[in-house]
Amino acid sequence: MLPLKEADVEETSNLKKLQAKWGLKSIFQTIVVLIVFACTGSTVLFIKPFLFDLIGFDGIEGIAGILLYIVMIFPLYQILILIYGFIFGQFAFFWKWEKNMVQRITGRKAKASRKT
Secondary structure, three states: OHHHHHHHHHHHHHHHHHHHHHOOOOHHHHHHHHHHHHHHHHHHHHHHHHHHHHHOOOOOOHHHHHHHHHHHHHHHHHHHHHHHHHHOOOHHHHHHHHHHHHHHHHOOOOOOOOOO
16 A cells, blocks of 8 residues: 555655646646647647548658648647637636747747736
């Protein structure tokens, strides 16, 4: 029974690290955010073959397939994560996460908010 308790402590510690890194209020919220990531990833994996077949890109492999996957699936993932975030009540977190990701990709800093 002792190893089980050690594993529980380690898992909780990892969840607390994620909670602190993401600035979340509770372990429960951290778990919900992880569930949103899982649902989004699973949905993308489920939709990808249908989307590629619909467009006619089902047989493309190699570098072209990877590039096409990134160009088509990346925006879909971003939309889906906001939808799942809304469904699970974490839209504000994922909206902020999306803005930070765009800033990292474009290399732009956030504009300082002006008080009027």
